[in-house]
Amino acid sequence: MKVGSELSDKLIQENGTPQGSVISPLSFLIMINDISSGVDGVDMSLFADYSAIYTGHRNVKLLLNKIQQSIDIIHN
Numbered sequence: 784m785k786v787g788s789e790l791s792d793k794l795i796q797e798n799g800t801p802q803g804s805v806i807s808p809l810s811f812l813i814m815i816n817d818i819s820s821g822v823d824g825v826d827m828s829l830f831a832d833y834s835a836i837y838t839g840h841r842n843v844k845l846l847l848n849k850i851q852q853s854i855d856i857i858h859n
Contacts (some may be wrong), residue, residue: 804806822849 785791795822800807811832818834825838836853840846 821853825853
């Protein structure tokens, strides 16, 4: 790629799909299709390639514990 008078280096892509590829959105949806929010009472929102988990509680320690448990489940 050339920007102004500068040329970028070539890079061999070893995995994934190229940005802008027709198959990329479908591959992403298949990959995230089985993500669960994890712990009861913790909700998840997905939009495009963004995700968020959230919940509410008066006890901050309990809140942090529930969110961390959900992150651990999603990670695994």
